[in-house]
Amino acid sequence: MRFVIVTGMSGAGKITALKIFEDNGYYCVDNLPVDLIENFADLLFAQTSEKNKVAIGVDIRSGENLDKIQDVLSGLKKKEQNYEILFLDCCNSTLIKRFKETRRSHPMGETDSVENGINAERKKLAFLRTQADYIIDTSNLLVRDLKTEIEKIFVLDQDYKNLFVTILSFGFKYGVPADCDLVFDVRFLPNPYYVPDLKHKTGEQHEVRDFVLKSEVSTEFLNKLIDMIKFLIPNYIYEGKNQLVIGIGCTGGHHRSVTVANELYRKLNKSDANYGIRIAHRDILR
Numbered sequence: 001m002r003f004v005i006v007t008g009m010s011g012a013g014k015i016t017a018l019k020i021f022e023d024n025g026y027y028c029v030d031n032l033p034v035d036l037i038e039n040f041a042d043l044l045f046a047q048t049s050e051k052n053k054v055a056i057g058v059d060i061r062s063g064e065n066l067d068k069i070q071d072v073l074s075g076l077k078k079k080e081q082n083y084e085i086l087f088l089d090c091c092n093s094t095l096i097k098r099f100k101e102t103r104r105s106h107p108m109g110e111t112d113s114v115e116n117g118i119n120a121e122r123k124k125l126a127f128l129r130t131q132a133d134y135i136i137d138t139s140n141l142l143v144r145d146l147k148t149e150i151e152k153i154f155v156l157d158q159d160y161k162n163l164f165v166t167i168l169s170f171g172f173k174y175g176v177p178a179d180c181d182l183v184f185d186v187r188f189l190p191n192p193y194y195v196p197d198l199k200h201k202t203g204e205q206h207e208v209r210d211f212v213l214k215s216e217v218s219t220e221f222l223n224k225l226i227d228m229i230k231f232l233i234p235n236y237i238y239e240g241k242n243q244l245v246i247g248i249g250c251t252g253g254h255h256r257s258v259t260v261a262n263e264l265y266r267k268l269n270k271s272d273a274n275y276g277i278r279i280a281h282r283d284i285l286r
Contacts, residue, residue, distance in 0.1 A: 001045055002026075003081065004055040004154060007128050008088030010107050010121060011095045013138045013146055014057055017088060020147050021055040024155045030057035034065040037072050045081050055154075058128075060107050060121050070127065086150075087125075087132035089242065091139040092118050093178060137243035139179055140166045145278055152276075163237045163275040165268065166245045169203070169261035171253025171283040180247035182232075184225065184260075189218050192255040202284055203258025212259040222260065226267045233268075233275055244275075253283030 004026070006017050015030070022028045032040060037056065044054055058069060076083055090098075092115060099106060099114045106117030108124075129135065136149055141164070152158045170177055172187070192198035192208045201208050212218055229246065236244055248264070250256035258281050265279040 001082070002053045002154070003041065003044065003083045005058055005083055005085045006055050006088070007058045007085065007125065007132075009090050009095060009118070009125065010060060011098045011104075012088040012090040013141075013143075014059060014088055016143060016146060017086070017150060018055060018057055020150045021154065024151060026053045026055045026154075027051045028055045028057070031059070031061050032056050034058070034062050034068045034072060037069075038075050041076055041081050041083075042079075045079075060124060066124065073131070084134070085128065085132040086153075087129050087135045089129070089135055089137045089139075091137075091179060091243075094139045135162065135242050137164060139243055140164075140168075140245055140280075141278075149276060163233065163241060164243055165233065165275050165277045166243070167248065167261050167265045167268075167277070167279045168245055169248045169250075169253055169257035169279075169281045169284070171251060171257070171286065172249050173251055174253065174283050174286065176249065177245070177247055177282065180245045182244075183247040183249060186221070186248060186250050186256045186260050189221070189250075189256045189260070190215050191251075193252070198255070202254050202281075203256065203260075203262060204281075204284070208255050209259050209262070212256050213263070222263055225260070226264060229264065229268065237274065253281070253286065257281075258284055 004021070006014055006021070008014055018028045018030055044051060060066065073083070095118050096114050106114045108117040108120045134153055136146065138146055149164070168177055168180065176183060189212055192201070192211045195211065198208050198211060203209060203212065213222070233244070246264070248257045248261040261279060261281065265277065269277050
């Protein structure tokens with residue numbers, strides 16, 4: 001029996017996560033009343049038929065009954081009914097943006113601001129986050145990225161990689177991404193923009209890549225950058241960080257930043273790495 005409790009911040013993707021679980025053969029129940037969870041678990045662990053993979057959604061909608069979840073979890077442990085907790089988190093700025101885009105009110109902020117509701121919810125759910133077996137920060141994840149992470153853990157049984165690294169190229173002329181943890185300015189590297197044959201190409205094409213990386217300065221910078229990131233990642237993991245966004249910026253986000261971001265991703269994207277990784281080019285189509 002695999003019994004997963006899916007919880008986390010409103011707007012962080014719990015409904016999407018449950019759909020992913022369902023698509024992978026899990027029997028899913030969302031917002032089951034807390035008082036019924038233990039009885040529900042008793043029924044599941046007593047039967048030996050088809051429902052051997054179950055995911056239930058538990059969140060702030062339970063209201064004051066949410067406080068009872070600790071007693072429920074203790075009861076499951078006493079009965080040796082094994083469970084796993086998946087906590088979906090997200091930064092406040094992204095959550096606010098999502099609520100505004102969907103024009104939904106926050107479950108705890110109907111008469112207050114969305115941000116105050118988010119802060120209140122974060123405090124209420126803090127005890128569940130500390131007990132979570134898996135924490136996935138969806139601030140920079142697309143649905144397909146979330147699907148990949150959930151399937152790695154709960155379908156393929158691969159080792160969980162608590163830190164998720166996003167390498168993000170961008171153009172300074174369009175502003176620095178607000179969610180970057182580290183920002184590197186590569187505007188000092190050779191600029192293909194001033195080469196007529198390369199101006200309208202991007203760092204995804206080998207001609208631009210070769211032009212940017214041909215100088216000794218580029219090679220030395222990239223080696224130092226990779227060495228530093230490799231030093232930082234295990235320390236971030238030890239510190240408990242779940243999301244690391246590395247911004248690589250040039251003027252327009254087409255040439256130099258894309259090239260360096262791709263090279264950094266290529267060097268860090270190892271199958272035996274103890275972190276997840278993705279790459280994105282924010283301004284490459286502008």
